[in-house]
Amino acid sequence: MSETFVIVGAGLAGGTAASTLRQDGFDGRVVLIGAEKHPPYERPPLSKEYLRDESSFEQALLQPLDFYGENGIELKCDVRATRIDDREKTVELDSGEQVAYDKLLFAAGVKNRQVPTPGSGLDGIYDLRTVADSDLIRREISPGRKAVVVGMGFIGSEVAASLRQSGVEVTVVDRNKVPLRRVLGEEVGRVIEVIHRDHGTELIFEDTVAAFEGTGRVESVVTSAGHSLGCDFVVVALGVEPVVEPLVGTGVEIDNGVVVDEYFRTGVEGIYAAGDVANHYHPVFERHIRVEHWQNALKQGQAAARSMLGGGEPYQEIPWFWSDQYEHNLQYSGFHREWDELVVRGSLQERSFVAFYRKDERILAAVAIDRGRDLRRSVPLIKSRQRIEASRLRDPDVDLRKLVTAANTRL
Amino acid sequence: MTEFVAVAGVDELEAGEMRAFDVRGVKIAVANVGGAFHAFDDTCTHAGCSLAGGDLEETTVICPCHGSEFDVRSGEVLQGPAREPVETYETRVEDGSLKIEG
Ligand SMILES: Cc1cc2nc3c(=O)[nH]c(=O)nc-3n(C[C@H](O)[C@H](O)[C@H](O)COP(=O)(O)OP(=O)(O)OC[C@H]3O[C@@H](n4cnc5c(N)ncnc54)[C@H](O)[C@@H]3O)c2cc1C
Ligand code: FES
Numbered sequence: 001m002s003e004t005f006v007i008v009g010a011g012l013a014g015g016t017a018a019s020t021l022r023q024d025g026f027d028g029r030v031v032l033i034g035a036e037k038h039p040p041y042e043r044p045p046l047s048k049e050y051l052r053d054e055s056s057f058e059q060a061l062l063q064p065l066d067f068y069g070e071n072g073i074e075l076k077c078d079v080r081a082t083r084i085d086d087r088e089k090t091v092e093l094d095s096g097e098q099v100a101y102d103k104l105l106f107a108a109g110v111k112n113r114q115v116p117t118p119g120s121g122l123d124g125i126y127d128l129r130t131v132a133d134s135d136l137i138r139r140e141i142s143p144g145r146k147a148v149v150v151g152m153g154f155i156g157s158e159v160a161a162s163l164r165q166s167g168v169e170v171t172v173v174d175r176n177k178v179p180l181r182r183v184l185g186e187e188v189g190r191v192i193e194v195i196h197r198d199h200g201t202e203l204i205f206e207d208t209v210a211a212f213e214g215t216g217r218v219e220s221v222v223t224s225a226g227h228s229l230g231c232d233f234v235v236v237a238l239g240v241e242p243v244v245e246p247l248v249g250t251g252v253e254i255d256n257g258v259v260v261d262e263y264f265r266t267g268v269e270g271i272y273a274a275g276d277v278a279n280h281y282h283p284v285f286e287r288h289i290r291v292e293h294w295q296n297a298l299k300q301g302q303a304a305a306r307s308m309l310g311g312g313e314p315y316q317e318i319p320w321f322w323s324d325q326y327e328h329n330l331q332y333s334g335f336h337r338e339w340d341e342l343v344v345r346g347s348l349q350e351r352s353f354v355a356f357y358r359k360d361e362r363i364l365a366a367v368a369i370d371r372g373r374d375l376r377r378s379v380p381l382i383k384s385r386q387r388i389e390a391s392r393l394r395d396p397d398v399d400l401r402k403l404v405t406a407a408n409t410r411l
Numbered sequence: 412m413t414e415f416v417a418v419a420g421v422d423e424l425e426a427g428e429m430r431a432f433d434v435r436g437v438k439i440a441v442a443n444v445g446g447a448f449h450a451f452d453d454t455c456t457h458a459g460c461s462l463a464g465g466d467l468e469e470t471t472v473i474c475p476c477h478g479s480e481f482d483v484r485s486g487e488v489l490q491g492p493a494r495e496p497v498e499t500y501e502t503r504v505e506d507g508s509l510k511i512e513g
């Protein structure tokens with residue numbers, strides 16, 4: 001009898017896994033279950049081109065609408081998996097249906113963190129994860145209106161930029177000293193700060209929201225430091241947390257998402273996880289990491305499908321992502337939490353650089369603004385884990401591609 | 412009849428390199444892959460970045476902005492986020508100069 005592979009989460013990782021299973025010749029049943037109304041689509045435009053009304057939803061679709069039917073993929077939209085039973089090997093859906101699986105890929109992504117705040121139930125307060133969210137925010141956008149964005153991580157920063165570019169007057173409130181501090185650190189965060197200020201976006205740092213005020217609809221945001229910011233609408237972007245509820249009660253280990261090995265296997269036979277939700281073992285960084293970005297979800301969707309088919313190789317892609325803000329393109333590659341030196345090639349002031357986060361002379365990660373080519377050429381340096389002299393990294397005349405010496409390459 | 416426009420001397424573009432030229436108002440990138448010249452639209456179909464500003468790895472051009480990959484010979488998308496192929500153009504070498512269809 002043919003096997004059934006069930007995928008929970010019809011996003012980038014889940015959708016990619018489904019098409020990879022077919023591409024690689026799997027002829028069993030593929031069931032793709034998604035809580036949203038739509039077939040798999042890409043989220044990056046939701047805070048950028050789509051939010052600014054410069055691109056259509058169709059352009060964001062992973063595959064044309066008839067792809068799933070034509071490829072024998074049973075796509076169930078607008079249904080949520082509520083419980084997975086790892087002994088009976090079934091998935092319970094909120095439609096009342098039960099689906100039996102031989103193998104299951106869990107790719108339910110992340111959800112926006114909710115921070116309880118007085119007044120958060122008022123109209124005109126939004127967060128952003130889905131196209132439905134983006135549509136609601138789009139309806140609020142028109143030149144001269146006032147918005148407050150809460151939180152200046154990537155999504156907050158991008159929303160602030162897109163609103164500003166659409167003529168909205170924007171104030172951002174963030175608890176840190178600079179934007180994106182957690183990922184990029186203070187020096188690079190400062191560059192992003194200046195970019196936003198130069199575009200006329202107001203930024204308030206080291207402050208948090210104490211309450212939203214208004215009658216029926218939000219009219220102002222009151223901060224802990226005592227600011228009262230009048231506004232027409234608010235976008236809250238205070239980070240995310242992994243969606244793991246359907247796995248509660250199974251033997252699957254949950255720790256900062258779903259814990260998997262370098263083949264995306266959980267500790268429970270037949271259950272895999274990939275994408276934003278997967279805390280996966282990474283051989284290059286010799287630890288588990290969870291990455292919430294596009295390339296990661298795409299590549300892991302492919303790799304997890306291959307692993308489910310019994311093939312595949314240990315996953316060792318170096319994480320990479322981009323963020324577009326105003327006319328600038330930021331890219332980051334690698335993974336770092338702490339570092340002892342930031343080595344800059346180019347100029348922070350001129351906003352054109354690639355900077356390397358180093359620890360013990362090894363490059364853990366690199367970030368670039370408007371230097372996509374240099375960033376890409378830095379990836380092998382990260383992967384090689386070689387010690388490379390700072391002076392050579394800084395010197396624009398040294399070709400980054402020539403810095404890795406084959407003899408030292410570990411992987 | 413297809414007309415060809417001279418854009419550079421053949422030795423101005425080394426193997427493994429790319430450059431963009433303005434051919435009658437259209438930005439066209441040319442890649443030298445081991446002595447063979449391949450011409451294609453310089454403007455990435457994803458969000459419009461200049462492909463010549465990216466990297467060339469054998470016959471693949473990689474966009475500097477979001478990593479879309481195209482085959483320089485056919486214009487075909489090898490990896491997203493781009494979905495639409497880029498237009499390709501014929502090239503010709505005559506009297507030591509590189510010419511592009513235009
Ligand atoms: C606004 C925005 C902008 C972004 N911009 C960028 C960018 O510029 N660059 C970049 O690299 N990355 C960006 N990202 C991140 C990128 O989109 C994600 O990393 C990627 O979508 C993760 O894919 P995934 O498949 O793991 O999760 P998702 O794409 O989130 O898919 C998970 C799906 O599972 C569904 N689901 C959840 N629970 C259940 C359940 N119980 N049953 C059934 N289905 C369920 C969800 O509804 C969702 O549709 C952005 C994200 C957002 C939200
Ligand atoms: S503009 Fe080329 S990949 Fe986005």
